[in-house]
Amino acid sequence: MPKKDPFSVEFGHRVRRLREAKGISQEDLAFQAGLHRTYIGGVERAERNPTIQSAARLAKALGVDVAELFDEITARPAPKTETEEVAVPAKRSSSTRLKEEPKERKKLRFIDLFCGIGGFRYAFERAGCECVFSSDWDKHSQITYEANFGEKPEGDIYAVGEADIPKFDILCGGFPCQPFSLAGVSKKNSLGRKHGFEDEKQGNLFFKIAEILDYHKPQAFVLENVKNLKSHDKGRTFQIIHDTLTKHLGYTVYTKIIDGASFVPQHRERIFLIGFKPSRDFEFPEFPKSGPRLSSILEKSVADKYTLTDHLWNYLQNYAEKHRAAGNGFGFGLVTGNDVSRTLSARYHKDGSEILVSQGKGKNPRRLTPRECARLMGYPEDMVIPVSDTQAYRQFGNSVVVPVVEKLAQQVVQTLRRPVGQKLDLVLQDLPSGTGLGTSKRTKTTYRTRK
Numbered sequence: 001m002p003k004k005d006p007f008s009v010e011f012g013h014r015v016r017r018l019r020e021a022k023g024i025s026q027e028d029l030a031f032q033a034g035l036h037r038t039y040i041g042g043v044e045r046a047e048r049n050p051t052i053q054s055a056a057r058l059a060k061a062l063g064v065d066v067a068e069l070f071d072e073i074t075a076r077p078a079p080k081t082e083t084e085e086v087a088v089p090a091k092r093s094s095s096t097r098l099k100e101e102p103k104e105r106k107k108l109r110f111i112d113l114f115c116g117i118g119g120f121r122y123a124f125e126r127a128g129c130e131c132v133f134s135s136d137w138d139k140h141s142q143i144t145y146e147a148n149f150g151e152k153p154e155g156d157i158y159a160v161g162e163a164d165i166p167k168f169d170i171l172c173g174g175f176p177c178q179p180f181s182l183a184g185v186s187k188k189n190s191l192g193r194k195h196g197f198e199d200e201k202q203g204n205l206f207f208k209i210a211e212i213l214d215y216h217k218p219q220a221f222v223l224e225n226v227k228n229l230k231s232h233d234k235g236r237t238f239q240i241i242h243d244t245l246t247k248h249l250g251y252t253v254y255t256k257i258i259d260g261a262s263f264v265p266q267h268r269e270r271i272f273l274i275g276f277k278p279s280r281d282f283e284f285p286e287f288p289k290s291g292p293r294l295s296s297i298l299e300k301s302v303a304d305k306y307t308l309t310d311h312l313w314n315y316l317q318n319y320a321e322k323h324r325a326a327g328n329g330f331g332f333g334l335v336t337g338n339d340v341s342r343t344l345s346a347r348y349h350k351d352g353s354e355i356l357v358s359q360g361k362g363k364n365p366r367r368l369t370p371r372e373c374a375r376l377m378g379y380p381e382d383m384v385i386p387v388s389d390t391q392a393y394r395q396f397g398n399s400v401v402v403p404v405v406e407k408l409a410q411q412v413v414q415t416l417r418r419p420v421g422q423k424l425d426l427v428l429q430d431l432p433s434g435t436g437l438g439t440s441k442r443t444k445t446t447y448r449t450r451k
Contacts, residue, residue, distance in 0.1 A: 004047075007073060008043075008048065011043070015040075015058060018062045019062065038151065039054070039166060107129055107130040108128070108130070110124050110171070110172050111168045111212075112153070113134075113157060114173050114176060114205070116136055117144040117396075118145050119379075119399045119400040120400060121134065122380070123402050127406060129170065133166055134149075134151070136154075137156045137157070140387050141153075141395055144386060144395060147384040162211060162216065170412065171216075172223075173221070173224070174223070175206055206244075209223070210249060218277075219416055220277075221245075222274050223273040224400055253274070256272055257270070258270060258287065258404055261291050263378055266377075267341070268344070269343075280418070282412075283424060287404075287407065295337030298337055298372060299371065302366060306366040306369055307364050307365075308351075310364065320332055335355060335356065335357060341376070342354045348373070348394075349389065352366075373396040373397075
């Protein structure tokens with residue numbers, strides 16, 4: 001059994017007694033103290049040593065002086081280490097060691113910022129990691145997240161102190177993309193609103209990520225955004241982000257635009273920024289060149305409410321014809337089960353115009369159902385959708401494609417498991433001939449870990 005720090009044990013018992021005497025739950029105490037619920041549980045189980053700031057918050061929520069939390073605790077806090085202290089086993093013979101089972105690897109810990117409905121969490125947990133903190137300001141997304149993971153994310157990340165976020169190895173975040181997306185920029189321009197970093201509500205959230213990275217200095221991060229981030233404001237926005245992560249925070253950053261169509265029947269191009277500190281060799285994984293078709297996610301029986309009314313269908317056709325005559329590209333996306341759809345957006349609840357499923361001649365097309373949207377983003381069949389259709393469409397339209405992130409998560413974990421400084425070998429592999437190059441063979445570059 002791991003040996004727990006005596007100070008943490010006494011402190012955790014003190015907090016639990018005061019909480020129970022006050023008649024409140026761990027969740028209530030977390031809310032009143034402005035701390036995460038899992039943090040309270042960790043303190044009471046003697047798994048966390050409190051910071052001075054956290055102790056002050058706990059004391060205030062419990063209605064006691066800070067000194068009362070520490071009175072008569074004779075043990076001194078143990079230095080924080082990566083792993084718990086364990087008893088040193090007796091020396092064993094080589095034959096005995098061969099028979100023993102290998103020790104279970106310690107899970108890498110990640111935080112889930114701007115978590116939405118948990119796309120990053122599904123992906124990184126499948127890759128063997130443990131989520132220790134989540135945050136999203138949208139109350140409807142919090143409902144969906146809690147229904148599926150059993151814990152409610154923290155709200156506004158600006159209200160969370162960096163010191164109150166548990167220690168972690170990987171920061172994950174799909175920071176709000178509307179200030180940088182083509183659709184978002186066009187809409188804000190038409191309304192005379194600011195976009196990019198000048199969007200005070202959402203555009204500056206990247207710098208909160210930078211503050212958290214600067215404070216905790218995790219080994220890695222995985223960030224996601226719309227591909228337009230790279231070209232927004234003539235590339236200046238991306239340059240600021242890249243310089244902040246590399247020059248100011250010291251990370252080695254790898255970027256790539258990836259289309260989700262490798263795994264789901266939807267063209268959804270997103271840029272991923274993956275960083276490591278200290279620097280590590282990293283290669284983006286290969287993705288299938290083609291993926292499934294819409295028939296793989298469509299339900300066999302769909303309620304009539306998803307079929308477009310005559311009025312809406314006539315409006316969309318007339319609207320498309322008007323813009324076609326003017327030489328514009330606006331229109332609806334009519335698809336069959338043999339197709340790959342356009343990108344599902346957060347505005348899908350309005351008219352569903354970007355993805356309309358054909359129901360044959362003589363019948364108006366229909367929207368996707370929320371369950372079909374879940375499949376379109378790669379979520380599992382047992383995912384709970386506890387919100388209205390309108391909110392579900394918004395949530396899936398703002399989500400990451402889960403299997404894309406899962407593939408990246410596996411590669412990030414594999415990279416972090418290698419010793420720092422270990423290089424990747426360049427390997428040339430023969431590819432089949434028959435490409436118009438006579439009998440010569442082509443090669444492609446792949447990488448493998450040096451032994």
